[in-house]
């Protein structure tokens with residue numbers, strides 16, 4: 001039997017049974033494309049919510065407060081650290097970044113999935129603290145030359161900032177083996193499909209199926 005394309009595509013994020021949400025981490029060296037992939041995932045997947053980080057870095061052209069980051073002063077960031085308001089935080093490129101705790105715990109219990117755009121330090125801390133809720137994906141550029149080209153063509157950073165990001169790229173890449181999945185972002189469409197495949201499969205893991213015990217009990221009773 002041939003299924004109509006619409007039937008095959010029918011909302012893969014909507015679960016048949018209640019399930020616990022997951023924490024979907026995307027990391028990469030700066031410029032490899034995680035923001036691009038993240039925006040497309042959020043646009044196409046109704047069950048995925050962005051975990052918006054707090055940062056002390058200045059806002060870039062085109063960025064929107066509370067959509068891209070909560071932009072904050074260093075003193076306020078420190079106060080949040082002291083209040084234990086972050087699930088993780090780290091210093092990256094001389095600025096501070098942190099993942100606010102608020103709303104994530106309750107969201108996971110409701111079955112919401114959260115997307116995190118964090119560096120390797122954030123991925124490591126979240127994996128240690130949130131264990132089985134975490135699915136981590138590391139994106140690699142097809143080459144170092146292409147990574148630099150993407151940073152230049154993006155047109156958001158001065159040459160000295162780009163040099164700093166390139167200098168850090170090798171260190172970031174050296175942490176590839178701390179992730180559950182590694183995907184090369186060469187062709188954007190192919191990379192996006194692979195990331196979607198990971199997300200859809202991870203949602204189906206037995207450990208997330210909070211409704212499975214009752215459901216299977218009824219099936220066999």
Ligand SMILES: Nc1ncnc2c1ncn2[C@@H]1O[C@H](COP(=O)(O)OP(=O)(O)OP(=O)(O)O)[C@@H](O)[C@H]1O
Pocket residue numbers: 028029030031032033034035036037150151153154185186187188189191
């Ligand atoms: N597969 C691809 N092929 C060509 N260009 C790409 C591809 N993926 C992303 N880009 C482009 O590369 C640039 C960097 O992408 P993006 O801003 O998503 O990177 P990032 O990893 O989020 O960087 P940062 O960590 O600095 O925020 C953007 O201009 C984006 O349009």
Ligand SMILES: Nc1nc2c(ncn2[C@@H]2O[C@H](COP(=O)(O)O)[C@@H](O)[C@H]2O)c(=O)[nH]1
Pocket residue numbers: 027028029030053054057088089090092097098099117118119120121122123
């Ligand atoms: N550990 C954390 N890293 C974060 C967080 N939010 C963003 N990031 C990472 O910082 C760099 C630079 O980001 P940019 O937007 O300034 O280019 C990048 O690797 C992000 O993944 C966070 O909350 N925690």
